[in-house]
Amino acid sequence: MSRALLIDAGNSRIKWAIVDTRNASALEMSAWIRSTSDNAEPERTESDKGRRNGPATLAAGAYEHGNEAAEHALLSAAPIPARAVISNVAGADVAARIGALVERTWPGLVCEWVRSLEQQHGVTNGYRTPSELGTDRWCGMIGAHAAYPGEHLLIATLGTATTVEALRDDGFFAGGLIAPGWTLMMESLGQRTAQLPSLDTAQATRELRAMGATEHNRDAFACDTRTSLSEGSRAAQAAFVEYAWREAQALFGGSVRCILGGGAAKAIGDALRIPFTRHDGLVLAGLALIARELDPTR
Numbered sequence: 001m002s003r004a005l006l007i008d009a010g011n012s013r014i015k016w017a018i019v020d021t022r023n024a025s026a027l028e029m030s031a032w033i034r035s036t037s038d039n040a041e042p043e044r045t046e047s048d049k050g051r052r053n054g055p056a057t058l059a060a061g062a063y064e065h066g067n068e069a070a071e072h073a074l075l076s077a078a079p080i081p082a083r084a085v086i087s088n089v090a091g092a093d094v095a096a097r098i099g100a101l102v103e104r105t106w107p108g109l110v111c112e113w114v115r116s117l118e119q120q121h122g123v124t125n126g127y128r129t130p131s132e133l134g135t136d137r138w139c140g141m142i143g144a145h146a147a148y149p150g151e152h153l154l155i156a157t158l159g160t161a162t163t164v165e166a167l168r169d170d171g172f173f174a175g176g177l178i179a180p181g182w183t184l185m186m187e188s189l190g191q192r193t194a195q196l197p198s199l200d201t202a203q204a205t206r207e208l209r210a211m212g213a214t215e216h217n218r219d220a221f222a223c224d225t226r227t228s229l230s231e232g233s234r235a236a237q238a239a240f241v242e243y244a245w246r247e248a249q250a251l252f253g254g255s256v257r258c259i260l261g262g263g264a265a266k267a268i269g270d271a272l273r274i275p276f277t278r279h280d281g282l283v284l285a286g287l288a289l290i291a292r293e294l295d296p297t298r
Contacts, residue, residue: 003058004291005081005109008283009088009098010136011160012263014071017060017284018078021292065094068101075105084111085291087135087283112294114139114287121146121289122171137165137176139286144259145171146289147279152252155282156241158262160184164244168252179240182264185233197226204230205267237264238271245274 002022008015059078063071084102088095095113102109116138118130123141127133137157144155145167153167158181165176180188183201190198222228241258248256258276260269265278 002295003079003081004288004295005084005102005106006284006287006291007084007086007088007098007102008136008139008287009086009090009094011090013062013064014090014094014098015060015062015284016071016075017288018058018081019288019291020058021288022295065090065097068097072101072105075101080106081109083291083294084109085114085287085294086111087114087139087287089134089136112290114290121286121293122149123167124172126173126175133173134163136283137163139284139290140261140282141165141167141173141286142289143282143285143287144279147282147285148257148259148277152248152254152256154241154245154248154256154258156244156258156260156262156276158182158237158241158260158264158268162237162240162262162264164241166244166248166251166256169254174248174251177240177244179237181262182233182237182268185236186229189229189233195225196229199226199230201264201267204234234268234271237268238273241268241272242274 002020003018004021006017006019059074061071061074086098088098099111102111114135116125116127116130116133116135118125120138121142123138123145125133125138137155140155140157141153144153150169152169153165155165155167157163160181160183162179162181163176166174168174181201182204183199186199186201186204189196222231241260245256245258258272258274259282260272260276260278261280261282265280269276269278
């Protein structure tokens with residue numbers, strides 16, 4: 001049996017999927033990775049549309065930390081996997097809860113906890129100490145390199161933290177940057193100043209949508225404190241991504257595809273003035289490739 005349970009445990013949410021990887025060629029895996037984005041909006045590039053072939057996702061889901069009981073019911077109805085392949089950057093307590101959830105659902109299921117290596121699936125880790133690199137970033141680069149082979153990439157993930165990775169066309173990870181995410185920026189201002197509110201991404205997005213201010217059809221400056229705070233923080237996020245993209249182009253000496261993912265990708269993407277591809281499934285895609293490598297039956 002070649003089914004694998006893939007788990008991407010981030011700081012805010014846990015995503016999972018069950019896939020069949022045994023009969024998938026490298027080309028099919030690449031096509032599947034391109035199709036795993038859950039973006040409902042049109043992409044800013046046209047070259048990736050229409051690719052929907054490859055190994056089927058048999059089941060998938062996502063949940064906030066603390067909702068393991070509800071997720072157990074969903075997992076129980078899913079096809080039985082042969083193994084679990086897990087990326088966890090949320091700490092030891094979350095790892096223990098994931099292990100307990102998997103054991104409760106499928107007693108005895110083998111769990112493979114991913115580590116960032118020096119090299120894997122065509123990606124070379126440029127960190128001085130490869131194991132320091134977060135496994136979500138490592139898996140995301142593996143997925144991105146497989147999805148867009150032969151291209152220079154900047155992978156921007158807009159979650160609790162905003163991270164960018166500069167990935168050369170031959171798979172060499174040249175380095176990255178980490179900054180507070182949109183919500184962390186807004187919350188820190190609210191917590192450390194006397195007269196500013198504390199906002200989160202959901203509140204800020206609702207207010208922007210109500211104002212019709214999600215695209216560039218508005219003035220650059222806000223006329224109330226809440227919008228000033230949210231828009232200032234959103235502009236900082238967009239400027240950070242644009243800066244990294246320009247630096248990657250200078251470093252690699254050529255065109256760089258910017259890939260955007262994470263919970264704040266829609267809002268920050270609307271503020272960007274550079275071309276980008278939206279993809280929210282790169283970590284799971286990288287995990288699928290690692291699971292395929294671990295499958296003794298393929």
